[in-house]
Amino acid sequence: MEDRTVQSLLTRSRRGALHYGFAYSVNPYRGCPHACAYCYADSVTRDDRPWGLVLDRKVDAPRILARELRQAPRGLVLLSSATDPYPPEEAHSRITEGCLLALREAGFPVSVLTRSPLVLRDLPLLRAFPDVEVGFSFTSSRDRPDYEPRVPPVASRLRALRRLSEGSIPTFASVAPLLPGTSSEDLRALAEELGEAGARAAFVDPLSLSSYPAAARRMRTLGGREFAPGEAEELLRRFEADAQRVGLPVHRRLFAWRREATPAAGG
Numbered sequence: 001m002e003d004r005t006v007q008s009l010l011t012r013s014r015r016g017a018l019h020y021g022f023a024y025s026v027n028p029y030r031g032c033p034h035a036c037a038y039c040y041a042d043s044v045t046r047d048d049r050p051w052g053l054v055l056d057r058k059v060d061a062p063r064i065l066a067r068e069l070r071q072a073p074r075g076l077v078l079l080s081s082a083t084d085p086y087p088p089e090e091a092h093s094r095i096t097e098g099c100l101l102a103l104r105e106a107g108f109p110v111s112v113l114t115r116s117p118l119v120l121r122d123l124p125l126l127r128a129f130p131d132v133e134v135g136f137s138f139t140s141s142r143d144r145p146d147y148e149p150r151v152p153p154v155a156s157r158l159r160a161l162r163r164l165s166e167g168s169i170p171t172f173a174s175v176a177p178l179l180p181g182t183s184s185e186d187l188r189a190l191a192e193e194l195g196e197a198g199a200r201a202a203f204v205d206p207l208s209l210s211s212y213p214a215a216a217r218r219m220r221t222l223g224g225r226e227f228a229p230g231e232a233e234e235l236l237r238r239f240e241a242d243a244q245r246v247g248l249p250v251h252r253r254l255f256a257w258r259r260e261a262t263p264a265a266g267g
């Protein structure tokens, strides 16, 4: 683990808020110990160190972010796009917590996206935001140690989602990536569990590795495959139907459920 100082933390969405649904992303860490095989973050950050084994702490992130927010037009901030903002290390270093404090102070709307129940630590702070939501990522209704060796168990993510929902924090599920070969039973169970846990919406996005050669290599090594023609659309339709049965709105674009509320601050 390394400590690194950064010049900038607030990254403007490259293709704009209207395309991705968020205006900025903030990544308090570089690397991610959750080690998902399909993760594209190493390609995006051009980091060729062994994925899942590195985590750099951006120790001055809260201070740099607070400075940048003073100059920036208001817009939805995604925390995070190229790391998980709640790796186990966050329990000690509290860098994400510091970034949240800076965002609340500056009055920016925030969407937290994580695979870790550690986000519950910050529930009181999240409650102090006028506009905040928390999303959890899932690829299955069951644990996937093959592709997600150090991701917290599905049950713990569902419990955390439920606690946040019951604690008046809007929640969503990111079913991404939807993996080839996912069974109908698995999709149905996931939709039901997300509905029961109180998720307000779900985003679903099929696996696509063509632009991410390192992730494609990792998946191939583990026996993963690309979608057969028509398979992804079939799985999407099934999940949408299952979700509809439990009253869970499904979107194929991230943050489609809040597009109206997102200022177009991106370029």
Ligand code: SF4
Pocket: 032, 033, 034, 035, 036, 038, 039, 040, 041, 082, 083, 084, 115
């Ligand atoms: S939790 Fe997110 S950032 Fe971390 S390895 Fe998995 S997909 Fe990548």
